[in-house]
Amino acid sequence: MDIDAAAATPILRVDQPARAAYLRYDVAAIAYRLAERPEGFSALVIGPGGGRDILAALLFGARRVDGVEINPIIVNDVMLGRFRNYSGGIYADPRVSVHVETAAASYAAARRASTSSRLPWWTPGPRLRRGRTP
Numbered sequence: 001m002d003i004d005a006a007a008a009t010p011i012l013r014v015d016q017p018a019r020a021a022y023l024r025y026d027v028a029a030i031a032y033r034l035a036e037r038p039e040g041f042s043a044l045v046i047g048p049g050g051g052r053d054i055l056a057a058l059l060f061g062a063r064r065v066d067g068v069e070i071n072p073i074i075v076n077d078v079m080l081g082r083f084r085n086y087s088g089g090i091y092a093d094p095r096v097s098v099h100v101e102t103a104a105a106s107y108a109a110a111r112r113a114s115t116s117s118r119l120p121w122w123t124p125g126p127r128l129r130r131g132r133t134p
Contacts, residue, residue, distance in 0.1 A: 001050055001078065003071070009049025011078070014088030023056040032060035044068070048098060051079060051090040058095060067091075067098040075100050 001009055014020050023029055035041045040063035045053045048067035057065045069075050075098055079091040091098050 001074075003049070003074070007049075009047075010052055011050035011083050011087050012052055012055060013086055014055065014090065015086075020055050020059060023052070023059055026056065028053075029056040029060065032057050032062070035062075036060045039063075042066070048091075049074060050083075051087050054090050054093075054096055054098075055088075058090075058093070063095060065096045067096065068102075069098055069100055070102055072100045 001011055003009065012020060024033075032043065035043065038061075040061050042064040043057040043062045043066070045057065045065060045067045048054050048069055054065050054067055075091065079087060079098075084092065090096065
């Protein structure tokens with residue numbers, strides 16, 4: 001999915017869990033590999049978009065994933081609407097809670113409860129610290 005011609009995020013087809021198993025070997029999922037515990041862990045995904053990072057966290061055993069998405073259209077119309085079945089209902093999974101707000105507004109509270117955080121590689125850290133989102 002292209003967003004404002006400035007960013008892109010894949011919506012993975014997850015009608016069978018085996019289709020997403022390759023994410024366990026994706027370098028972008030290294031934080032989840034390091035956080036992996038027999039008892040599970042919690043994760044925070046800022047900018048979950050098409051759900052790839054949420055899915056990766058769940059594949060590594062996250063018992064809870066909080067997502068912070070600034071765009072309500074992505075959450076409500078795309079991931080919980082038109083592409084809900086295609087994506088395997090990843091945003092509706094009972095272990096997943098996606099919040100529609102700016103990252104700066106919810107980062108501190110969600111981070112305190114999370115073992116692992118995943119920021120998209122393009123998220124500029126200094127802008128996040130000053131309370132603005134990209």
